[in-house]
Amino acid sequence: MLVLPPDGLAVWHPFIFVRSSIASNTLTEMQVGKAETIELLLSTSSSTEELKQQLTEADAKEAVAGIPTAERMQARLTGDPGFVIQAITPEEQAISSFGTTKWEWDVTPMQAGEEKNLHLTITALIEVAEETIPRTIDTYNRTIMVKEVQKSWGQRVSEFIGNNWQWLWATILAPIALWAYRTYRRRKEAKQKIGCCVTVASKGAKVSRVPPKARPLLSHPVSK
Numbered sequence: 614m615l616v617l618p619p620d621g622l623a624v625w626h627p628f629i630f631v632r633s634s635i636a637s638n639t640l641t642e643m644q645v646g647k648a649e650t651i652e653l654l655l656s657t658s659s660s661t662e663e664l665k666q667q668l669t670e671a672d673a674k675e676a677v678a679g680i681p682t683a684e685r686m687q688a689r690l691t692g693d694p695g696f697v698i699q700a701i702t703p704e705e706q707a708i709s710s711f712g713t714t715k716w717e718w719d720v721t722p723m724q725a726g727e728e729k730n731l732h733l734t735i736t737a738l739i740e741v742a743e744e745t746i747p748r749t750i751d752t753y754n755r756t757i758m759v760k761e762v763q764k765s766w767g768q769r770v771s772e773f774i775g776n777n778w779q780w781l782w783a784t785i786l787a788p789i790a791l792w793a794y795r796t797y798r799r800r801k802e803a804k805q806k807i808g809c810c811v812t813v814a815s816k817g818a819k820v821s822r823v824p825p826k827a828r829p830l831l832s833h834p835v836s837k
Contacts, residue, residue, distance in 0.1 A: 630681035631657055631681075631710075632657075632678070632679045632680065632681065632682065633655050633656060633657045633679075633680045633681075633708075634655070634656055634661045634676060634677070634678045634679075634680065635653060635654065635655045635661075635664070635676065635677050635680050635735070636653075636654045636664035636665050636668060636676035637651065637652060637653040637654070637674070637675060637676075638650075638651060638670040638674055639672060639674065639675050639755060640672060640673075640720075640731075640755065641673070641755075641757060641758065642757065642759075643720075643722045643729075643758070643760070644759070644761075644762050645723060645724065645725050645759060645760070645761050645762055646722075646762060647721070647762070648719050648721040649719070649720050649721075650701075650717060650720075651670075651690060651718045651720055651733075652668055652669065652716070653715070653717075653733065654713050654714070654715055655682065655686065655688075655713070655714045655715075656712070656713040657682060657709075657710050657711075658710070659713060660678070661676030661677065661678050662676070664676055667713060680750060681737065681750050682708055683737035683739055684707065684708060684738075685705060685707055685708065685740075685745075686705070686706060686714070686735065686736065686737055686738065687704050687705045687734075687735070687736040687737075687738055688704060688716040688733065688734070688735050689704050689733075689734045689736070690718045690720070690731060690732070690734075691731070691732045691734070692720070692730060692731040693730050693731075695722060695723050695724030695726070695729060696720055696721070696722055696729065696731065697720070697721040697723060698718055698720050699718065699719045699720075699721075700716075700718050701717035701718060701719060702715060702716050702717050704716070705738060722757075722759040725760060725761045727758050728756050728758070729756070729758070729759045730754060730755065730756055730757070731757060732753070732754050732755075733753040733754075733755070734749060734751075734752045734753075735749075735750045735752075735753075736749050737750055
């Protein structure tokens with residue numbers, strides 16, 4: 614129970630909870646490999662509608678009122694195999710009687726499926742005889758459809774080559790490279806042989822040194 618004495622300071626008593634409101638964005642569909650942020654807000658003084666307006670993620674929003682709240686609370690997000698979940702904020706946080714407490718997680722699905730589940734568990738942490746005793750308040754389950762990313766033709770070709778480059782090299786690229794090399798060598802050798810023949814022929818030919826103008830002109834004999 615949260616007691617406000619005359620001086621205005623809040624005093625927490627163990628085993629007795631105050632009522633709070635919570636709000637979070639809800640996901641119904643996700644894509645493989647694409648990270649999404651899940652946000653949870655808790656406040657002992659704001660209404661559910663006020664908390665919805667404070668959410669920054671542009672998804673569907675849900676809120677619940679009357680959540681039993683202790684001085685320290687824990688919010689933990691878990692999921693089916695195939696989800697990579699990274700907490701952005703600490704899971705355990707002290708609760709303010711005036712402000713809003715915020716939790717955030719980055720969630721990346723790695724496997725496609727129609728029914729992939731996420732679980733958000735809210736736990737009160739109670740100090741008893743210098744020992745922290747967790748008490749689960751509630752668990753909220755969400756079923757999500759995870760879709761494969763629609764890839765372009767170029768992306769699929771690139772991915773296929775990246776995953777099968779050894780097979781492609783052994784069965785297609787290596788024979789083509791060998792054929793191209795042999796074709797180049799044959800053409801080069803053929804050009805070399807033609808060049809040698811031209812050189813030999815030019816050395817054996819008789820070259821006339823008489824200028825073209827000095828050569829006699831053919832004409833009919835002159836009759837006497």
